[in-house]
Amino acid sequence: MSTNAPRTVVFVLVPGVELLDVAGPAQVFCEAGEYGAHYRLTYVADQPLVPSHQGLGLSAGTAWPDLSPRDYVVVPGWHVPDDTGAGRALPEAARAGVLAHHAAGGQVVSVCAGAFALAEAGLLDGRRATTHHEIQDELARCHPRVDVVRDVLHVSDGRIHTSAGIASGIDLALHLLAVDHGPAVAARTARALVVAARRNGTAPQESAMLRHRDHLADLVHRAQDVIDDRYAESLRLPVLAADLGVSERTLTRAFVAATGLTPLRYQQALRLERAEALAGQGWTQESVARAVGFSDARMLRRLRAAS
Template identity: 35%
Template sequence: MHTVAVLALDGVIPFDLATPIEVFSRTRLPTGGAPYRVRICGTGETVHAGGFTLSPPWGLDALATADTIVLPGRDELRPIPDEVLEALRRAAAAGTRIASICSGAFVLAATGLLDGMRATTHWAAAAELAARHPRVQVDPDVLYVDNGQLLTSAGAAAGLDLCLHLIRRDHGSAVAAHAARLSVMPLEREGGQAQFIVHDQPPAPRGSILEPLLSWMEEHCADDLTLRDIAARAGMSTRTLNRRFREQTGTTPLQWLLRTRVRRAQHLLEATSHPVDRIARQVGFGSPTAFRERFRRVVGTSPHGYRTAFRTP
């Protein structure tokens, strides 16, 4: 039987802790047998998890006998005990599979095991993870990353995606599909977490000469604007405009315009029943095909998929 050790540290997020316990405990083989044994491990007698405490039945020594270790999300500002990092490094050296959910990636990254690897976490914490661990290649757009022995996932719901992925790796699609049905969850979701990211535009510094230009671009984003049009409005050459934009917003005028159009399209997809072709025209894309391609590139899913997930009744 495969032993899954779920490591509960102070500050653990209750949902992230419950997800692997629930999913792996309820998984069944075609014969009816249980393929996983789940153990909750901790560093002490009690662990503080939100508004309650729990008493892990196993200590860190149980990590040495686990086949898979799951690191649930926790408050990333809390310090990580050195004994935890050492136990995880020893387990990895012995070949144990380690997976993190949400901000649990901060614990895994602190071991140094993710250095040079691609990883993910909740999109709202991705920049902080990248800043703290610059040797980790943080991808904020995906639901999970599978590096073989080491795996990371995005927010709480993506932890469920990751658990189902592990079950499929271990026992095939049929067993994983059954586990997904028990969780009332599709075995695979369309798109990544990019569709959940709020794409706020980088603001220009207060008093910047770009402020009136940005307002004008937002008002006219549905027009067929070219870089030359924007430069003429600003009274600059295209080269100077690109340089000023990069200096003050971190992006180019056309990329800024694209994100403005996509953000407006997201609002229309959520709040109206307008056909996708009409929305493409309303937000300034030259054709429905171009709209679909660029929307998917920015958001990570199709306009139809986005509307299905986020449309307000």
């Protein structure tokens, strides 16, 4: 299959599903199509109409589509009364579908309390994972084999990706979009959705490309658009400044004032983030280095040591 072919994203819906757990990532993947990153979104459940916790019914198919390892299965969270923790397990058919996709080499995603369903299915045993801050202690207590990472937006461990509360599904979807199609596409998608500002600023899982977009400097946004799109290339400051119609000094001063970084440091942050994402997918150090613009792994190691 061509790597440019659309990926399928399957949302597994359970009665009581939280609307934003579904709508946030779905909007990201849908909007990305405007920038050349095409995803097919589909929704599966045990019944054709699934009531959400907010009262809006969601239509779904009852048969799973054919999936490849490139595709995603997303398990949004759903509302469970405090005294019914057992209700966090997926229905049997949905559980089997999620496990089959992962066993076939596919990627599995959870949003908020959806992490409990993955943990119950055994997919988080021995893995790092996160969930909403109000239930992260419960996740650790109920599933002691899970390495619960607290107070971060999202965590990726191999082909399992978990996110924190509610709207953090947007952050995780943007991260996956950046891994699939590069930081430029993800940055443009985020700007279109008006979610450029990053939350939880100390989280190691946050996106470098968006962490430094929390400003209103048009010149710097235009410079970042170029760097995001060509982060793996050798971008000389004089050429970048000339393309933007300003002096090197003007560009550097504006960039540092808006982001706290020089253009070169910003590009290096993008390269390092992309390198970590690829390494997490099992790429060799040499192949990672070449993918982010280095001739070999030595420069990448030096950059990591200096960061």
